[in-house]
Amino acid sequence: xxxxxxxxxxxxxxxxxxxxxxxxxxxxxxxxxxxxxxxxxxxxxxxxxxxxxxxxxxxxxxxxxxxxxxxxxxxxxxxxxxxxxxxxxxxxxxxxxxxxxxxxxxxxxxxxxxxxxxxxxxxxxxxxxxxxxxxxxxxxxxxxxxxxxxxxxxxxxxxxxxxxxxxxxxxxxxxxxxxxxxxxxxxxxxxxxxxxxxxxxxxxxxxxxxxxxxxxxxxxxxxxxxxxxxxxxxxxxxxxxxxxxxxxxxxxxxxxxxxxxxxxxxxxxxxxxxxxxxxxxxxxxxxxxxxxxxxxxxxxxxxxxxxxxxxxxxxxxxxxxxxxxxxxxxxxxxxxx
Amino acid sequence: xxxxxxxxxxxxxxxxxxxxxxxxxxxxxxxxxxxxxxxxxxxxxxxxxxxxxxxxxxxxxxxxxxxxxxxxxxxxxxxxxxxxxxxxxxxxxxxxxxxxxxxxxxxxxxxxxxxxxxxxxxxxxxxxxxxxxxxxxxxxxxxxxxxxxxxxxxxxxxxxxxxxxxxxxxxxxxxxxxxxxxxxxxxxxxxxxxxxxxxxxxxxxxxxxxxxxxxxxxxxxxxxxxxxxxxxxxxxxxxxxxxxxxxxxxxxxxxxxxxxxxxxxxxxxxxxxxxxxxxxxxxxxxxxxxxxxxxxxxxxxxxxxxxxxxxxxxxxxxxxxxxxxxxxxxxxxxxxx
Numbered sequence: 001x002x003x004x005x006x007x008x009x010x011x012x013x014x015x016x017x018x019x020x021x022x023x024x025x026x027x028x029x030x031x032x033x034x035x036x037x038x039x040x041x042x043x044x045x046x047x048x049x050x051x052x053x054x055x056x057x058x059x060x061x062x063x064x065x066x067x068x069x070x071x072x073x074x075x076x077x078x079x080x081x082x083x084x085x086x087x088x089x090x091x092x093x094x095x096x097x098x099x100x101x102x103x104x105x106x107x108x109x110x111x112x113x114x115x116x117x118x119x120x121x122x123x124x125x126x127x128x129x130x131x132x133x134x135x136x137x138x139x140x141x142x143x144x145x146x147x148x149x150x151x152x153x154x155x156x157x158x159x160x161x162x163x164x165x166x167x168x169x170x171x172x173x174x175x176x177x178x179x180x181x182x183x184x185x186x187x188x189x190x191x192x193x194x195x196x197x198x199x200x201x202x203x204x205x206x207x208x209x210x211x212x213x214x215x216x217x218x219x220x221x222x223x224x225x226x227x228x229x230x231x232x233x234x235x236x237x238x239x240x241x242x243x244x245x246x247x248x249x250x251x252x253x254x255x256x257x258x259x260x261x262x263x264x265x266x267x268x269x270x271x272x273x274x275x276x277x278x279x280x281x282x283x284x285x286x287x288x289x290x291x292x293x294x295x296x297x298x299x300x301x302x303x304x305x306x307x308x309x310x311x312x313x314x315x316x317x318x319x320x321x322x323x324x325x326x327x328x329x330x331x332x333x334x335x336x337x
Numbered sequence: 338x339x340x341x342x343x344x345x346x347x348x349x350x351x352x353x354x355x356x357x358x359x360x361x362x363x364x365x366x367x368x369x370x371x372x373x374x375x376x377x378x379x380x381x382x383x384x385x386x387x388x389x390x391x392x393x394x395x396x397x398x399x400x401x402x403x404x405x406x407x408x409x410x411x412x413x414x415x416x417x418x419x420x421x422x423x424x425x426x427x428x429x430x431x432x433x434x435x436x437x438x439x440x441x442x443x444x445x446x447x448x449x450x451x452x453x454x455x456x457x458x459x460x461x462x463x464x465x466x467x468x469x470x471x472x473x474x475x476x477x478x479x480x481x482x483x484x485x486x487x488x489x490x491x492x493x494x495x496x497x498x499x500x501x502x503x504x505x506x507x508x509x510x511x512x513x514x515x516x517x518x519x520x521x522x523x524x525x526x527x528x529x530x531x532x533x534x535x536x537x538x539x540x541x542x543x544x545x546x547x548x549x550x551x552x553x554x555x556x557x558x559x560x561x562x563x564x565x566x567x568x569x570x571x572x573x574x575x576x577x578x579x580x581x582x583x584x585x586x587x588x589x590x591x592x593x594x595x596x597x598x599x600x601x602x603x604x605x606x607x608x609x610x611x612x613x614x615x616x617x618x619x620x621x622x623x624x625x626x627x628x629x630x631x632x633x634x635x636x637x638x639x640x641x642x643x644x645x646x647x648x649x650x651x652x653x654x655x656x657x658x659x660x661x662x663x664x665x666x667x668x669x670x671x672x673x674x
Contacts, residue, residue: 053607227602246606261598265564268614269583270390275612277605 003030005102007070030104039104042077044123045334047320072098101313127331128305136164138283143245148173156225158186160331207233232262246277306330340367344407345436367441376441379414381460382671384657408436438650464668465642473501475620480582485510493562495523497668544570569599583614643667
């Protein structure tokens with residue numbers, strides 16, 4: 001008996017903004033399981049900003065997506081057929097097989113998950129309890145070494161990572177947390193729902209000016225999801241000894257030529273600043289500390305989260321393009337079936 | 338009895354390249370010593386790249402030089418009259434009273450020095466055994482966290498700090514040390530005298546190209562004395578996890594407008610790089626470790642150094658301008674009397 005899987009492949013490498021032409025949908029027929037394999041029906045597939053970087057063929061921390069191969073990435077699903085004892089039918093699992101509705105692979109590619117706490121959807125393991133939350137945690141606490149009392153600035157603050165960063169900062173004793181986002185609605189959500197002390201719409205006025213007004217005494221930590229003028233503004237607002245965690249540079253993802261960097265690099269010297277880039281794959285050893293902290297906060301209702309849900313694997317490309325345009329609040333996921 | 342002191346003051350803040358018009362020479366008459374004071378006749382006065390930054394009135398780690406005040410900075414001299422027991426006449430001292438031939442101040446502003454080892458001139462306490470050497474040591478080992486086996490790139494390598502960095506790197510087990518400088522003569526000195534494994538003249542071809550050829554397997558550490566295209570080239574040559582210590586940005590010191598930063602900031606993220614700026618004043622706690630290491634190396638003849646000596650306090654401005662133009666090899670000092 002065969003099993004049909006709908007999968008999204010990368011058909012060509014995007015130049016500038018990705019379009020539907022850069023992807024294709026294929027149907028794969030799986031046969032019976034081989035020994036050691038499991039079959040998983042996905043519940044949620046993740047689309048993430050870092051994926052834009054992997055669509056081009058450039059030296060990076062992880063190899064680019066393969067052409068004519070199914071897009072890989074985080075997903076959660078449930079085992080529907082199994083040849084291994086430790087992943088029986090019904091087990092909720094996470095994996096990196098990406099943009100497809102059904103996956104059939106060796107059991108070593110899957111990690112068993114508990115049922116989601118508090119009646120949450122399993123998508124939470126792609127977001128605040130998953131890589132997204134871990135990225136926020138590691139970037140803020142390990143990379144930018146936030147200390148209690150610090151003034152923290154987060155760009156792209158209404159995104160999945162940014163909403164987590166603001167809350168972790170508050171829970172870890174930040175003195176003041178400031179966020180930027182790209183619409184009035186998002187700005188309201190930041191202060192009213194996510195506990196940001198101040199927020200501004202970066203489209204309203206120069207970031208430098210708005211950041212200075214929001215942080216008249218300067219910032220100590222900058223969590224950068226954006227790059228570009230946000231990074232330059234942060235360099236101008238940093239107090240001595242300030243630390244930046246560079247997580248994403250979404251402003252540059254779709255640029256077709258090199259864009260000039262910040263014009264105030266000299267501040268790094270005169271103020272003794274540290275800028276550190278990171279990608280979460282190199283910091284998975286922090287998952288245990290993260291799970292302990294975030295698990296407690298989540299169980300106590302001390303963190304909130306949002307998801308923007310797009311239905312159907314056939315709409316995964318639309319979900320990704322919407323993410324690139326900033327149409328999400330919180331984690332963008334594709335719901336399957 | 339009065340004592341005449343010739344001093345150089347900052348008369349106006351330079352715009353772009355400094356000129357003689359930005360300074361004036363004054364004669365100060367000192368009277369008898371007050372209780373607690375000493376009078377010191379300088380032997381050497383230091384001119385340093387960081388001084389350009391202090392000539393403008395901008396927020397920085399230390400306040401700008403005062404207008405119509407004598408230029409401060411490192412100097413070594415000898416006590417010629419004293420009211421305090423711990424600094425008797427004849428004591429060699431270092432101080433920060435700067436561009437003058439004679440200084441008369443409270444004893445608390447002076448630190449006693451040993452006689453220079455091995456028959457060296459006392460100027461060595463402004464260079465390889467002083468702040469210059471400490472800057473190299475801290476930047477390489479603490480800020481850039483060089484590890485044995487690392488490939489190290491140093492810009493402005495023929496300068497006072499750069500010549501020390503290359504040697505400390507070698508003595509601490511660097512795998513390969515590469516330097517850039519601004520003339521064929523300096524490049525030769527780097528490899529033949531200072532133990533650099535490779536060096537290039539940045540005026541000959543794009544830095545990015547020459548660095549890639551000199552370090553085909555990439556670099557792990559970058560000690561930045563220059564900024565500009567050197568920093569951009571380093572970002573392109575970094576291996577994953579690379580660390581940059583940003584010490585000076587001499588390329589930008591005399592710019593009259595903001596200059597764009599490196600166009601490859603995104604590499605900081607994808608390669609997990611760390612850029613840290615520093616100024617030595619925040620790291621004086623490392624002087625003890627530095628003195629122990631460098632004292633041993635110096636006594637064993639394991640480090641060499643050069644000085645470019647300009648005679649006469651009245652030529653201090655020329656010495657500083659020559660430093661800005663890169664006319665020095667090794668430490669630039671002004672010899673008094």
